[in-house]
Structure formats: structure tokens, C-alpha cells
Amino acid sequence: MTMWLILLTLNYLSWALLCLAVARHHRQHFGVEASPRRVHLLRLGGWLTTLFAWVISVRWRGWDIGSVDWCASWMLAAIAWVLLQPYRPRFARWLAFVGAAASVFALIFYPSPTLF
């Protein structure tokens, strides 16, 4: 797995969690209102995931290039999630979790990934 794919998948998961924490989108996706506790956890998970993505990105490439990498993939992941969500909601959620799981797996077994 490559660096930019890891950043994109982690940020994608982060946006998915943040989006599902919004009442309107939670209803769209699951048909029920989210409990306050669940909203809280989703929001926390979203922010922590993107913070984690920023930390590993800065570790790999220094604070300046790492931050640019993180910020660019953060925006693109948001666009990807919002574009995918209305057409294929189930696939969009599935992609968030499988992608991020694959990234975590890759991070554990190949701690220094390649650029491409």
C-alpha cells in the first residue's frame, strides 16, 4: 500500500464518520435518529482519524510537505465521500471501513510505505 492511498482512505473514513454524525445524514443512511452518545462517538472518531492521518503524514515527510499531503488528501477524500454517498450509500460506507482497515493493516506490516 502506498502513502497517498493510506492518507486518502484514512481521511475518507474520517469524513464518513463526521458525516454520519449529522442527524440528517444519519437518518438517510440508517433510517433512525442517532443517540447523543453515538453522535458524540462518531464525531470524536472522525476527528481522531484525521488527526492520526496528519501525524503519520508529518512523520513521513516533515511538517511542511506532510501537512500539504494531509490537507490535499483531506479535501479530495471529502469530495469523494460526498460524490459517492447519494449514489451508492452502502458501498460508500463499506469503502470507508474496508479502506481504512487495509490502511491500518498496511501500516502495521509495512511501516515505511513507498510514495507510489
Add this chain to the structure above:
Amino acid sequence: MRTTFVQSMAWLHSWAGLIVSWVLFAIFLGGTLACFDKELDYWMRPALHQLAPRPISMDAAAATLRGMAPHAETLYLRPPSARDPSIHGFVFEPGKPYIDVALNPRDGKLLPATVGGNFFFVLHYNLQAGTLGVYLVGLAGMLMLLALISGVIIHRRVFKDFFVFRPQAGGQRAWLDGHNLTGVLGLPFHLMIAYTGVIIMMSSYMSAGVQIGYHGDLASYYSALSGAPPTVAQHQPPAHLASLDPILRDAVQRLGGPVQSLEIERIHDASTTVTALSAGNNQVAGGQRSLVYDGIYGRFKGEDSAPPTAYRTYQFLSGLHRVQFGGTAIRWLYFLLGTAGCVMLATAVQVWIEKRSRQAEAAGLRSGYGLVRALNIAVITGMPLASVALLWTNRLLPDDLVGRASIEAQSFCAIWLFAAIWTVLRLRRGKPWRELFGMTAALLLALPLMNAVTEPHSSLPASIVDHDWVLASIDATAFALGIGFAWLAWLSTRPRRRAKRNARVDPLKSSPSKADRPLEEST
């Protein structure tokens, strides 16, 4: 009538945005393609594709450049890099057109002329229109900053509608969602790119600082920035000139990384020096170390002091914009974000016209609305078509044609003009969106095939066998973009059907202007 702050911002957003949107679209698309300017340059010079990697001869290249500009005081040479195997030579002489040539790294001979990927870069910063273009681009950049800020102010549900995209809603709603989506989610990028883009040219746009601080003396301003100590001319010609190749090798070793450029100064004087500037691709701000060598014996003389902090800040901001750091991955991210910016602008002008569709219908095509419609199509479909046609012309023109580069540039303009004329002719009865997107799709999809026929050694299969991923990815990307444009062409037939359906259910539409409508609905 009393207008509120938000209303006046909405006015500012729609008008400041509209008047520059077409220019901005061209700048954005040019910049997006210029993310890969060196890669496109390499693709457009087949003479470079079958070169063995070594040895390189900077001396032969310098000799060619001196032959082209015998009286120049300063020569610049860009050694081969991982992205571009050619040597580039630059000469800026006051009062003469500047020289920018690609040279064969083996023997220093001129490569067959082409505008290269640099075409898109020049288009991006001055619209190929010289100094006037630089100011036009600056004005467009400043108005874009205005439009971005006023856009955030009038979008009162930024956070509430952060994730909302309703493609099925149809009409203005879907266009507006698309505009908001690419605008809001890409906002950090758009703000950064507009701001740093204006900053890069700040000494042109805001010359008052230099005029006051340096009493209008631009030369002393630039020498203060460079950090190089002043040298004393010896007023006699140099006995001979040092070989550049050992200097380049030594500089690469001392810098521990690639060299951005060699600058040969005062070449006709015994005080001549050669300065090697580090590429600094591992930092956003780029290279800050420059090594100075004696120009006669090639001895290492020392290192220029690092640039002052203020200039380093400027380098950081311009580095963020020019994205020469961080390798191909980050250039792809910028490419995709730039594409999002193009979509933001394309949907913006569509929102403008959809919002006024009733007035536009009443006014007919011979009106300002018709002009906006025609410009939308001519710019948004015309520029991609002209860009891919440029790649075709590059392969189809013979290598030894006189004035090859300018014919390529003219073909770009001619194809764009063709798209504009097509738009005007087909606006009433045809489907210009679909037809022009379709042409772009066809040219893109057929590009790998045409490349394989004209340059068999550079074809997609051959470059995959050679592990030449730059060449292979350009062909593959063109094909993928071709599928994208084919999808756009197919998509752009659908809003028309929806408009008809709306016309049937909307009671207001059964007005006396009914007789005109079949003509108006043709876009």
C-alpha cells in the same frame, strides 16, 4: 431599496465571479495541466525517449547556447532531472526575446522545436499574452479571492449543508450543489492557490514597495534577494572557461541532492563565476543553497548566504503554488484538486444561467444571456478540445518543419476558435455541449493509438515494456480522461429532457412565447 450585507455580497459574488469565470477557467485548466508540465514536455519530445541515461554533456549544451546568444552576459542551464531528461537553456537579454530551448543531453544539439508542456504553464500565468496577460491573470486572481470570500458569506448553510449533494434534484439545485460541493470542500485549496498565485507576481502587481524601498532600482532589489556578494569586473576576457560537468558533479555531491540550475555569470569577463542552485525538492520552499565556483578553473569558491527570512516566506508561498516538492504523488493530488476547481467554475456559470433561465428564454439568444450561454460552451468545451488537439498536432507535424513550435501554438488557438464557431452555429438547433465534449472524448480515446502509429517506440505497450512510467501514464491518463469526457457528453443530453418535462408541468410556461420555445430549449 435597502439592501442587506448578504444581498450585496450575493451581487458581488455573481458579478465579480461571472466576468472573470471564463478567464479563470482557462487559467485553472492550464494550471491543472501544468502540474505535469515537464512530463508533457517529455511526451512531446520523442527524440528523448530512447536515450541512454548517461553520460550528459553540459559543456556541449553551453556551447550551443553561446552560439545562439553570443553577446549574452548570463546563461542559465537546467541539468537533466528525474522528470525531464533534456538540458534546458535560458538566456534573458534586455531588449531581445528571451531564449528557452531544450537541448539533447548527449551532444547539446537543439531538439526538434515544440511548445512542450511549458505551453500550459505560460498559458496559466500570462494567457500567452505577455506582460498584459500577467496583469489580466493577476486581476482574475484577485477577483477570485473576492468571489471566494463573498461566496462563503452568502452560503449561509456552509456547515449544515456540508455533505449535501442532490444530483437527482435537477436543474439549478443540482448545479448549485455541485458548485457548493467543489467550492466548499476544496476551499482551502482554492484560497491557497488564488492567494499564492497573486503573491508570486507581487513585485509586478504591487510595485510601490520596491519603488519606495529601493528607489525604483529593481536590480538592487533582486541582488538584495539573492544574497550573493557583489563582484568586481576585471575588464579583460577570460583565458578559457571551466568545464561545467565536473562542477555539476561536485555540486551534486556537496548539496547531497539534485541541482536546479547552473548560472554562468559575466561570461565575457575574467571575473566569471558559475553558481549551482540546489533543487530542494524535499522542502516546500524549494532550494535555498547556492554554491559558487570560479568560472575559469572550476574551483569551489564558497556558498552564498541563505536568503533572508522574508524572502524565504515568499519562497514558501510560491513553492506551495508551484508544487515542485514532494514528488509525483502530491502533483496528482494538486491535479485532482485543480480539476475540482475547474468543475467549480464550470458549474458556477451554469448556475448563473439556470437561475436566470426564464429571463434568458424571454430574451432569446440574441442577448446578453445568449452570449453567456455561448461563452460557457465555447470556453468549457473548447479549451479541453484545443489542449488535446495540441498533443495531436505535436505528433502529426514533421520534425524539421520551420516554425514548428509556433504552428503548434496556432493550432491550439485555431481549434479553440473552431469550437467557438461551432458553438455559435449549433447553439440554436444542435447540441454543442454534447458534440464538443464528444470530439474531445474521441481525440483523447484515440491518442494512445495515434501515438503508437506515429512513434512506435513511444507507444503505450512499448513504454510499459521499457518501464517508462511517465510516457505510459500520459497515454493511460488520456484514455481515462477520454472515458470521462464521453460520460460528460452522454450526461449533457439529459438536462434537456428534464427541461422539457418541466415545461409540460409548469403552468407559467404556457404563455404566448410558446412559439419561440423549441428554439430556446436547444441548449
